[in-house]
Amino acid sequence: MSIIDTLLNDFFWRALIGGLGVALIAGPLGCFVVWRRMAYFGDTLAHSALLGIALSFLISVPLHLGVIITSVILAMALMLFSRNKTLATDTLLGILAHSALAIGLVALSFMPSVRIDLTGLLFGDLLAMNRNDLLWIYGGAILILSLLTVLWRGLLMSTIHEELARVEGVPVERLRLLLMLMFALVIAVAMKMVGVLLITALLIIPAATARRLANTPEQMAALAVVFGFIAVAGGLSLSWHLDTPAGPSVVVTAFATFLVVYGSAGQLSARPSA
């Protein structure tokens, strides 16, 4: 107990434990972002997080909850808007992503009593992670990992061929909604770590790196977790030794890993990607 206490009292270890927890859920969820081409969608949800923070001050709820609520509302709005095909999805996402970010910034500026570290929100403040954040991260991780385990076959089937899945009785719409809720949750808990502008990187880069080495969807999810761990551990060490900002250092490490894996895998063998 005392060892754990000592660890949790040290900001570096708190950051590491929290970061690993985020990597644990960002890995498999990131795979779905990549498989379903939802990168821009994830970005849009992440950008809305700032609005969520403003909201949580306004109605005095915990930050994480405010972020989850806005993400969910935005996700629903997107689903509704995308039925109306006048605007291409990426245009729509672009409009909502940046408007949400701008409205969030404006809304926060109307709250002079609220003192917020804006850089921390935008780019992460991994080293300021407290015990409450860790609770959110690991609570979220347990919830998301159990959901993913139970829903795995249906999620995979509806990702591979939505209509085939529907014919076979997979509740495609409900799963899509649950997946969005999981995205909202991961954004809320990862926000503090890498910041709203860099969250998508943490979802996509480890998953894309894993793709190069994986032969099954499950392998890809597991490898994405491993590469997430490497990014968090490497980024924190970088930050510790060179005094660089922690969030961006994590993303830089993830990117470096991506380059190394793609570079070396291409050279070692011309094995076809399965």
Add this chain to the structure above:
Amino acid sequence: MSEALVAIEDLTVRFGDRLVVDRVNLSLHRGDIITIIGPNGAGKTTLIKTILGIQVSTSGRIMRAQNLVIGYVPQHLSLESTLPLSVKRFMLLSGQPLAECESALARTGVSHLLKASVHHLSGGEQQRLLLARALVRKPDLLVLDEPAQGVDINGQAALYDLIRQLRDELNCGVIMISHDLHLVMAATDKVICLNQHVCCSGYPADISHDPAFIETFGRPVAESLAVYHHHHNHSHDLHGNVVGSGTSHSATGHEECSHEHH
């Protein structure tokens, strides 16, 4: 006659103002093979999607037999390249045991591809995989959307042959969309010519004489099909037309049918 697997009555589907499927009636029993033909944009895919239950109808009724298991063979399997997937894993996602999956693959002639990546299959192999995937669920009703797309001409005949054999083995009903008019006419029990509404329907030998069919597909096509059927039935080759030169001329340049219903 046994109870119908699927029966639809006055089924209508609209997309906004556009009438896509107009008061279609049909019923399908075990052992039936119904082929839907028709020009592009005739509502064929919409019609089968409504039967599959993945497209909502605007009006009309659909009745499906209780506990009906449908095997669906979609047009394509357009798999995202970032998703690593082997044939085996794809088959197992049906929830059926491996032995069943292997025998379904063997039945459609692609058991040697078990370990292969789904990304590396040819058009014909992919269709056979999709057919095996539908088969492994032991369907009462097999629904195929242009099953022979991307398959060469010899492969097409073999594929339609296989579908007929599967119908006999499973004693299931089959409903499919096809553009391969000549093969369809040879292989199917009943043809429905769709152009929003049912232009005409019936047995292949009769339908090619139907004025509505001739109006929809043009006289050359209808005549070549009639020839084909004579040929098929009793070696009638006096017309000397060559059959099998493709159907590209069939789907264009017709007017909307404005005749009485058949």
